[in-house]
Amino acid sequence: MATLTFLGDLLRGDLKKIRSRWRKLPPGRIATIVLAVLRNEQRLGDIAGGNRISATTVRR
Template identity: 55%
Template sequence: MSTGTIVYLADLLRCHPKAIGSPFRSLPPGRIAVLVLAMLRHDQRLLDLAGGSGVPESTLRRWRDEMISLLAARAPRAWTARFAR
């Protein structure tokens, strides 16, 4: 994965906890981005990633869902409407 992609996703995540009123994250945004990308791109099992990073499986699942929704919110409206069917 490119550094630019990781930085972009980390920046999205960095602003998100403030928006939802979350006091903290157990890992820095860059590490969360790498874990989510590993899940999505390489089809890593949640249990494997959770064990290796010291984060519960449910937290990884929540981070994945948050990342997808953050990226979907940035998608152009025409693209979103086209594939939301």
Template identity: 60%
Template sequence: MSTGVVCRCRLPLTTHTLTYVADLLRRHLKAIRLPPGKIALIVVAVLRHDPRLADMAGGNNISASSVRR
């Protein structure tokens, strides 16, 4: 059984703003060049356990700057 992440908020954003931010994220993910699943795993691990970024990088065979991004 898996649980989802829920965050309720109300933000007065225009479609233009959302499109702009989505485009920035798409470009950033292409620059990182990691599969989305690996990115998600690293993000969850960092948020949950607060490991050193160098440890996360070494354990995933990527550079520390990629984890930082």
């Protein structure tokens, strides 16, 4: 949980720094997907489908 919070805070700060307002998911969900991609060897399409986003979004 601490890693998720830490990564979410880093993403939040970076998005604020680059003034990015248009993201499909909030930083906490982005952090969860990043950690899932790094930890599991699932296909990106499977992770995307479970989060109701496209595989391209996960790839980015």
